Amino acid sequence: MSSSPLLRTPLYEEHRACEARMVPFAGWEMPVQYTSILQEVRAVRTGVGLFDITHMGRVLLRGSGAEKLLQGITTNDVASLAPGRAHYSLLTNPQG
Structure with a gap:
């Protein structure tokens, strides 16, 4: 084996x-x-x-709304990431 x-x-x-x-x-x-x-x-x-x-x-999102979604639910600036890069962040709910 x-x-x-x-x-x-x-x-x-x-x-x-x-x-x-x-x-x-x-x-x-x-x-x-x-x-x-x-x-x-x-x-x-x-x-x-x-x-x-x-x-x-890891989280893998695809589609035209992926960046906007992540920008709204994470504590970091997703828009600042270069393609293929990542950063440690928190996923939040509407109450933070």
């Missing part, structure tokens, strides 16, 4: 460049650790951290 190759997020090459230890996770090759856990905890407490969640989902 052959298994499917693991999917990679858009940040995969960055993770590898930072020497992340990659592991299989829900069909994706994801970083689990970079340095020691203590060093990573210290880094996010005194600086900043980034967590790659790009594997969690």
Whole structure:
């Protein structure tokens, strides 16, 4: 029985460049650790951290009204996106 190759997020090459230890996770090759856990905890407490969640989902809309719809229900400026690009956003309801 052959298994499917693991999917990679858009940040995969960055993770590898930072020497992340990659592991299989829900069909994706994801970083689990970079340095020691203590060093990573210290880094996010005194600086900043980034967590790659790009594997969690995507929305694909097509049609002439897609941009207008997304502009009305997301918290980011959809019109500023270049074709093929994405950004992290919230999907809202009429009450926000």
